[in-house]
Amino acid sequence: MRGKVGPATMREVAERAGVALTTVSRAFSNPDKLSPDTLRRIADASAELQYTVNLSARSLRKRSSGMLLVLLPDIGNPFFSLVLKGIEEGAREGGRVLLIGDTGSDATLADAYAGQLDAGTVDGMILIDGRVPFPHGSPARARLMRAPVVALSEHVDDPSIPFVGIDNRAAGRDVAHLLADLGHRRLGHIAGPAANGLTTLREQGFAEGARERGCDLLGTATGDWSIGSGQAAAADILSWPHRPTAIFAANDEMAIGAVHALAAAGVSVPGELSVVGFDDIDFAAVGSPALTTIRQPRFAMGRAAVEAVTARIEGRTTAEPARILPFERVMRASTGPLGSGQTAAGRG
Amino acid sequence: MRGKVGPATMREVAERAGVALTTVSRAFSNPDKLSPDTLRRIADASAELQYTVNLSARSLRKRSSGMLLVLLPDIGNPFFSLVLKGIEEGAREGGRVLLIGDTGSDATLADAYAGQLDAGTVDGMILIDGRVPFPHGSPARARLMRAPVVALSEHVDDPSIPFVGIDNRAAGRDVAHLLADLGHRRLGHIAGPAANGLTTLREQGFAEGARERGCDLLGTATGDWSIGSGQAAAADILSWPHRPTAIFAANDEMAIGAVHALAAAGVSVPGELSVVGFDDIDFAAVGSPALTTIRQPRFAMGRAAVEAVTARIEGRTTAEPARILPFERVMRASTGPLGSGQTAAGRG
DNA sequence: TTGTACGCGTTATCAG
DNA sequence: CTGATAACGCGTACAA
Numbered sequence: 001m002r003g004k005v006g007p008a009t010m011r012e013v014a015e016r017a018g019v020a021l022t023t024v025s026r027a028f029s030n031p032d033k034l035s036p037d038t039l040r041r042i043a044d045a046s047a048e049l050q051y052t053v054n055l056s057a058r059s060l061r062k063r064s065s066g067m068l069l070v071l072l073p074d075i076g077n078p079f080f081s082l083v084l085k086g087i088e089e090g091a092r093e094g095g096r097v098l099l100i101g102d103t104g105s106d107a108t109l110a111d112a113y114a115g116q117l118d119a120g121t122v123d124g125m126i127l128i129d130g131r132v133p134f135p136h137g138s139p140a141r142a143r144l145m146r147a148p149v150v151a152l153s154e155h156v157d158d159p160s161i162p163f164v165g166i167d168n169r170a171a172g173r174d175v176a177h178l179l180a181d182l183g184h185r186r187l188g189h190i191a192g193p194a195a196n197g198l199t200t201l202r203e204q205g206f207a208e209g210a211r212e213r214g215c216d217l218l219g220t221a222t223g224d225w226s227i228g229s230g231q232a233a234a235a236d237i238l239s240w241p242h243r244p245t246a247i248f249a250a251n252d253e254m255a256i257g258a259v260h261a262l263a264a265a266g267v268s269v270p271g272e273l274s275v276v277g278f279d280d281i282d283f284a285a286v287g288s289p290a291l292t293t294i295r296q297p298r299f300a301m302g303r304a305a306v307e308a309v310t311a312r313i314e315g316r317t318t319a320e321p322a323r324i325l326p327f328e329r330v331m332r333a334s335t336g337p338l339g340s341g342q343t344a345a346g347r348g
Numbered sequence: 349m350r351g352k353v354g355p356a357t358m359r360e361v362a363e364r365a366g367v368a369l370t371t372v373s374r375a376f377s378n379p380d381k382l383s384p385d386t387l388r389r390i391a392d393a394s395a396e397l398q399y400t401v402n403l404s405a406r407s408l409r410k411r412s413s414g415m416l417l418v419l420l421p422d423i424g425n426p427f428f429s430l431v432l433k434g435i436e437e438g439a440r441e442g443g444r445v446l447l448i449g450d451t452g453s454d455a456t457l458a459d460a461y462a463g464q465l466d467a468g469t470v471d472g473m474i475l476i477d478g479r480v481p482f483p484h485g486s487p488a489r490a491r492l493m494r495a496p497v498v499a500l501s502e503h504v505d506d507p508s509i510p511f512v513g514i515d516n517r518a519a520g521r522d523v524a525h526l527l528a529d530l531g532h533r534r535l536g537h538i539a540g541p542a543a544n545g546l547t548t549l550r551e552q553g554f555a556e557g558a559r560e561r562g563c564d565l566l567g568t569a570t571g572d573w574s575i576g577s578g579q580a581a582a583a584d585i586l587s588w589p590h591r592p593t594a595i596f597a598a599n600d601e602m603a604i605g606a607v608h609a610l611a612a613a614g615v616s617v618p619g620e621l622s623v624v625g626f627d628d629i630d631f632a633a634v635g636s637p638a639l640t641t642i643r644q645p646r647f648a649m650g651r652a653a654v655e656a657v658t659a660r661i662e663g664r665t666t667a668e669p670a671r672i673l674p675f676e677r678v679m680r681a682s683t684g685p686l687g688s689g690q691t692a693a694g695r696g
Numbered sequence: 697t698t699g700t701a702c703g704c705g706t707t708a709t710c711a712g
Numbered sequence: 713c714t715g716a717t718a719a720c721g722c723g724t725a726c727a728a
Contacts, residue, residue: 084424357705405706
């Protein structure tokens with residue numbers, strides 16, 4: 001007498017619709033090959049039973065799950081929000097769903113997540129944390145390399161994995177040029193964490209651009225992308241024997257933290273010190289002063305990344321090794337020409 | 349001659365380790381019940397083959413997947429970042445993984461995601477978008493109600509679903525009291541989208557608190573939680589015939605937008621107008637002026653929510669109908685006593 | 697166009 | 713403590 005508990009199965013739908021199990025299965029994969037009448041009966045039966053395909057079973061059978069795994073270092077970083085929206089939208093259009101792994105930059109954890117790909121639980125993987133799971137040379141790594149994987153935003157050390165993102169080095173150079181064009185000659189940098197690929201590229205580019213324009217890169221303070229680390233870095237910079245007239249923070253959060261610390265220390269921005277950020281997150285536009293920054297096409301990056309994995313999943317050979325998207329200068333109020341503000345205490 | 353392609357299976361591990369398939373299975377679920385020697389051989393074999401359990405198969409068999417589904421309206425909203433971190437951490441500790449569904453507040457989409465729960469693809473669900481999937485009274489809804497589901501941050505219309513979050517009405521009242529204590533009597537409000545439960549609660553609470561202290565709530569401008577909508581709302585408020593001396597924005601982003609628009613319009617904050625936000629996102633602390641706001645314990649909320657679903661999943665009857673966490677006033681520079689700034693142009 | 701039969705990789709049950 | 717065997721729900725040759 002006890003009724004069934006779980007959701008309906010195909011067999012139940014089949015019985016109710018008066019067709020064979022197979023037919024129901026086909027109704028969900030190859031609807032075109034069924035007679036309209038049969039299809040309708042199945043649709044009705046499914047609706048009445050509120051039937052949903054069991055994804056575990058389908059996935060076991062098809063060796064594919066309709067899931068995309070996204071590995072990122074910190075879901076709390078607002079930079080990722082729009083990127084994820086782009087990925088989400090693209091995945092949805094492709095009928096796939098997102099599994100998000102926040103690795104906290106922990107390799108063991110990342111490997112654990114990646115095991116899902118290896119186990120066939122997910123169809124493809126987007127790496128936003130700059131690291132390829134599994135030790136180089138291991139069988140698991142080898143298998144990973146044959147799977148649909150793309151690196152987003154940050155390069156990974158394996159060149160055979162397609163990359164989607166901007167040219168970070170060029171962007172770093174551009175910041176130096178921008179500052180040089182404003183007349184600045186003494187530059188400072190707030191870098192991201194040392195081991196990070198983005199940190200390196202932006203810093204190298206910045207140094208290169210400075211050199212090209214005959215500017216002095218007075219020094220580099222190291223942060224960890226967070227607002228707080230930007231504040232600390234700014235305090236550090238203020239203690240340097242030779243103070244720069246402009247600083248470039250490798251992301252907006254550190255730039256915002258720096259601006260805040262500078263204001264607290266009574267240093268006017270951009271009057272005494274110009275500040276440039278990176279990413280153009282939403283809050284960059286509404287700070288005071290609003291932040292000059294480099295805009296990354298975050299949403300488009302997300303879309304491009306899904307497109308790339310999807311292509312590989314479906315066997316389309318769009319195997320471009322890299323998809324470099326354009327970045328963009330966004331000039332706002334946190335930068336000004338050299339000496340603009342040194343004269344007076346401020347301009348009201 | 350063609351080698352196998354996919355990852356190793358239990359059978360292969362079993363063969364290599366010289367044990368039965370069943371034994372390998374047990375090694376991964378009940379390791380305690382195996383002899384150390386057997387366990388070791390299986391461990392070795394697994395390592396050599398880089399074996400990973402196939403989660404689809406396990407999930408099919410166990411009718412549970414080790415996944416938690418999180419439904420949220422907008423992954424781009426920084427409020428969710430820390431909440432998600434809390435959920436993530438809790439899920440991980442429980443050996444579970446996160447499936448994140450960004451519904452964009454779209455009911456159809458939410459239902460599609462929720463179907464996964466129904467199909468047993470996910471073990472539990474955390475609703476952060478204030479809506480229970482599936483029409484009231486439908487079989488699917490009925491099944492959902494028996495599944496481990498909790499509402500986080502925003503109440504849902506079904507009282508039988510446990511809630512985790514703060515008392516938003518009380519928080520709204522508190523803001524009014526806070527402002528009244530500073531001497532303000534003419535208040536304005538920037539509300540969230542009309543259909544939203546959070547909007548209603550905070551607005552009602554604010555109105556209530558204002559009434560209690562004999563303040564006039566001059567009007568309410570409606571936003572959509574975004575920075576831009578806060579800017580627009582502020583512009584609107586400036587056009588009111590009677591201008592308030594303090595406004596409460598229902599979240600920090602709108603508050604930040606408002607402060608920005610106010611500054612652009614030459615209105616000093618808090619000199620001429622005090623502004624209070626809600627949530628205490630990271631950026632609230634580093635704006636200029638830094639934002640007075642109500643802090644929600646975002647991380648703890650996430651943790652509490654996983655704890656609640658996990659309890660239900662594991663059959664522990666911690667079936668509290670609600671888990672109300674404390675909010676906290678955070679006084680910063682965007683509020684000041686009435687009239688503090690009306691006298692002079694500013695205080696250097 | 698529709699139905700039959702088998703297997704995907706695991707876990708649970710029951711013996712040994 | 714260990715092993716054989718039967719499902720779990722679905723997709724896909726193959727046959728009709």
